[in-house]
Amino acid sequence: MNKAITEGINFMPPAFQLGLDVWSSGDGTPGSDTYDGAPNAAFVPADADFGGCLELQKTSALQKLRYVGQTPLLPGCYLQIKVRIKAISGNLPSVRVAGWAGGAGGAHVAGVTERTPAVTLTTYGDVVEVTGIVGSGNRGGVDMPWGRAALYGHFGLDLEGPSGGIVRIDDIEITDITGVFLRDMLSLVDVRDYGAVGDGVSNDSAAFEAADAAAGGRRVFVPEGSYFLGETVNLQSEVEFEGTVSMPVDKMLILTKNYNLPAYISAFGNEETAFRKAFQALLNGVDHESLDLGGRKVMITAPIDMQAAVPNRDSYSTRRVIRNGQLEAVDGPAWDTETFTSQATYDPANQRILTNVVNIANIPVGARVTGAGVGREIYVRSKNVGAGEITLNAPLYDAAGTQVFTFHSYKYMLDFSGFSSLSKFNLQNIEFQCNNTCSGMLLAPAGATFALFDCFISRPKDRGITSIGGGCQGMLIDGCQFLSAEEGANVADRTTIAFNVNANDVKLRHNRATNFRHFGVMAGQNHMILGNHFFQGDAVPNGPRTAGIVVVGTYASCTFAENYVDNCSFEWTNEQDADPDFTGGFSFSSMSITDNIFLSGEVAPWFSYIVIKPHGVGHFINGMTVTGNKFRSINGYIDRADRVDTSFSGLNYDRTKNLIFEGNMYHGVSIQSENPLRLEYEQTTVSDNWLIDTEGRLPFGAESRGVQSVVAQGPLTVSDGGIRYLTPYTQSQQGAGQEMIRLRWSEPVRGTVIATVRADK
Structure with a gap:
């Protein structure tokens, strides 16, 4: 690149023979004295070495020579000032290239280097060449890096040392040598050429954006160094990082051309920080709908608060995707479960509220609640510290009055609970390697169609996916694998749950889950549970088995079809009813269980594959279809495939309606149910x-x-x-x-x- 050629810019100052009125004895600024008519300066028309030249006697401690014209200093441009000089008589001075940096409005740009190292003249008559390079970037070989604030310069030389000596100076040359600083690939634009300092302190935001603006289809190059970006930077060009950047949490780096996690890792030099900043850009950029992890493994040392990574977004509802990589938890105290106990009061008339909660400020949103009369997967959805009230994700079935509750705050690799609402968010082809160190992800309290496709949730410590509210509305879980950390534990000792839901319309399709206490606890209605394989056995002879899928709620409107239910059961319960007795409505209704494989081995004879568990009196079946299923027990018969768990109550058989139980196949089952x-x-x-x-x-x-x-x-x-x-x-x-x-x-x-x-x- 040469601006003189490409843009016709003339950097060369006039020859001395054209007059000394454009050569200043000061800084070269308007109003400064010139050498025109000065007694210590004269033009020599014929010098043996120089031809026409300036003869100058040094009369002051610092003798300046500056061209009064404004030599432009353009971003990305580097100029060489060349001075050829020789001593004639008298004291021998030192000489250096010098300049005066001018900014907008003619203001002086302070704090920049305006002189090159000095060269001492040692012999009369010997021609000495002194050079200096000035430019916007702090590049190797640049004597005077002036940054982007300098728009022009008054260039020349300084004579230093003892006065009285006489020198002759050839015409000063200023040439564009930007090409010297270009890398082998001319497609790179170096941010240093646009004023980036890279000291980790100076704000290089403007320099990055200037380099991007000048790139014009070329790549922006960030050389070795630490660059602080104090403002949001949006780069439209592809960027190559050798150095790293740092930014405030609320400022964004948006990489448009190479938006992917590897680029952000190169930019920030830290995988966790890079993931946060890339996610921040995903929710604030308009040019990309997905963040590609590039197949990279990201080591996570502490829970990632996903909303805190995007502090300008409290909610989000535009489709966004994170895909193609692995997140792995690194063991450490940041993952330790916190447990709190607190006295609180529950009134079934106020179904989802705990009141008069002691030490409520200590209880985190998202904590799981346990206590007498508390069902499975009850969580703190929100809290009002001033009022002393906690809002739960679901009612409690038998907790009326005041008691001490326990709150377990699990730690999740990805925590979305800080968003008030998050919709249309997808995770695709990601492995969450929890390593029995942490849980997988905590959903926002509200939002629709959160989706996981072809993901692995591997060895979660407590939970795979937790919903504390309605953030699971219409959730899709397709083609995923949930691998338990409790494979070596007996069924009765397992505590982990792969996922739970509270809202409606979940699609759970073609997943595989191993050895959890429960694969899923599903409140809400209108779920489609299709083509999944989940197994939960152990090696205990005649051992107990837990439910694989727990459907919570009497009116289910649920389809459970073509699943492989292996050494576990399908349970239907109403444990999240504040008043569990039947007082009106549909009771246990609208359930379809069709074309599934139910298999068990070496289980207790009282084990059954389909279990209804009422928590109050008066309930009955009011619409249920069980057809086309294959029930098989190996290594021992079971009594029957279906039963009522009467731990709390039985069913009212007098009111059974619309029950179809036919076309099923039984092997190793003593009592083979049918209706009709x-x-x-x-x-x-x-x-x-x-x-x-x-x-x-x-x-x-x-x-x-x-x-x-x-x-x-x-x-x-x-x-x-x-x-x-x-x-x-x-x-x-x-x-x-x-x-x-x-x-x-x-x-x-x-x-x-x-x-x-x-x-x-």
């Missing part, structure tokens, strides 16, 4: 009162609420062998458990019938 239930019954003695036992084969041990049909298989005969053509009337809900039916004939007969019995109406 087809029974073949043989009466060997004549009687007009046949009592037929359903043998517990109605689903969930239900009562016989009706007989759909009775068909004789062969003749009905009386005691003398005569054949009768009769139709009985039926009575349901017979026997002590009301699980039997009774056929009443007009006369005593014997024979075989097929009776179809229903547990519902």
